[in-house]
Amino acid sequence: MSTDTPSDTFPRQYARTLRYTVGAPRSFAVAPDGSRVAFLRSRSGSDRANLLWTLDTGTGRERIAADPLALLGGGEEDLSPAEKARRERSREGSAGIVGFALDGAGALAAFALSGRLFTADLVAGTARELPAAGPLVDPRPSPDGAYVAYATTSGELRLSRTDGSEDRALAEPEKEGVTWGQAEFIAQEEMDRDRGYWWSPDSDRLLAARADDAPVQRWWIADPANPGSTPAEVAYPAAGTPNAEVGLWLLGLDGSRAEVRWDREAFPYLARVHWSAGGPPLLLVQARDQRSQQIRTVDLASGATELLLEEQDEIWLDLFPGVPAWTPDGQLVRISDEGGVRALVIGDRAVTGDALHVRSVFAVTDDAVLFSASAGPADTELPPGWTGLFQADRDGVSPFAPNGDGAASAVHAGGVTVLSTTSAEQAGSTVQVLRDGKAIATIASGAETPLITARPAFRFAGARRIPTAVFLPTGYDRERDGALPVLMDPYGGPHGQRVVQAHNPHLTSQWFADQGFAVIVADGRGTPGRSPEWEKAIAFDFAGATLDDQVEALQALAEEFPLDLGRVAIRGWSYGGYLSALAVLRRPDVFHAAVSGAPVTDWQLYDTHYTERYLGHPAERPEVYAANSLIEDAPKLERPLMIIHGLADDNVVAAHTLRLSSALLAAGRPHTVLPLSGVTHMTPQEQVAENLLLLQVDFLKSSL
Known part of the structure; x- marks a missing residue:
């Protein structure tokens, strides 16, 4: 699709299209009988408001199931502060319908729109509003389609009949700060758990989380540009401070309730809940240091739990999408680090070996477990950033879908798969619908075509074989143009894989290259996708391993590419912002300028679950926090440094930048600070995102 205006520039287009996600299909769900696929997509690459669509797998025909413009009568959305916070946690920048849930037949969808409750009959193609208390979040139909449960911003968990005849509370907060049926801050931000209740397969009760954030310290985020506005109060569990108290209850539709009991003092983190017909409900609960965790079953009569499995790791235990889960015949499915390999375990047996690094489980069928994986430590043939799909069944492990040289993801049910694939050579992703492995339809994308083309050269760099992508200016000629100034463009930390076999994630790096730089993206130790040892090499040492690997990658690639090692800059955001500032503070011999966006400068100001996993508890390891802080390094600055921070950021709060800037000023070190009024960690505003680039x-040009 062409762009809206011929005067577009890449920064403007990139910001306006939310990194080319606007107009692309997303959030796929397949009916259990395979008859239809539900998904979200806006009308075009310039319209951020998502509609709910269905695709008939028998005919391949698409139709609109719910249109927010029609349902709101042409009015604008009105988002509650709680909904805005949820979207910030999930990095959601679009509008309209941003999520939905299906009943057990995949025939009824429920979703929130402007804090109101709506359902869509996916068979009839009609949508309606249901009476509900609001503003509300996260509505989910019962498996039998008779009810929709939802949480309110006032902390209630409520129930509405889908025929519109009844709306009532299942659980109400006993005091301020208590919420029912919602994921608390830490679960949303760090555990990848964005829900707080789960329906029983029989639709007669729910498991509901109760969170009390009274113990959590309060921070206040002000808007300095508007001094008359009241600061926003945020319950922020910084490292070493109390978390919200989270429990779990069985709530019957008949009014019965029972507390689900486990040793919450020893295992305070409720990380995963699974409830299916394959067995009793499963809980995964973690110790605060995340070196031990338990998988427990729930007795539905009493709420008592029984230990099914306890796992321990001397460094930390990771959480994975899709597990733990039951197979239909009652075997436990999990992902575990065993013998230096991240393996898929079914029952008591690891079914994968060192050729694969298991990433997630995306479906459990009657006869197979479907999972995604990247190349394991034994594989040296596949390119950096490759991800494939596999199945484990009674015959062993085999590819589930055609695994090319790119990256793939999928959802699956009823013999139907929605397969999304990317490659470094093609913009966007290709979404195909397959039945029994054969393509029966393609779901079109309305995303705009990028104005530039990314041309990554993938390499494994240095002795550690660090996954990297190198970008040179479009039309670069080595004999004519000579050596280029270098821009390192990392994230470089946990959960942030940047070197992937896809096109669009590399567009910003290519744009910087086209401004006259050789750009390098390097995924050093600590980033996902290689092996447990690779990811856990940063334990208690963010500053050492991640920075060392950026240097190693740079120096190794200079043997092949035209890099001017006398002019090297580095830029990054969030963890990448930390890494960029760290680079000029501790290795000015290598890095000559840095742009640090929303950096964590003092790890005692970041949250519990993330920070304590990697650095331990600050009361127990104060020396680790000091060694990984940027504040004490301020007197070392001798290179140009620009620090950028959104003043409305409630994830990495602006205090990080202000404390570093104060320390730099006290040491007499010149630097640049760019405060962004009203901007959060996401920087979703078009003008801000464009002008930041x-x-x-x-x-960078003036500094080099």
């Missing part, structure tokens, strides 16, 4: 280029 332009300002960074100007700063």
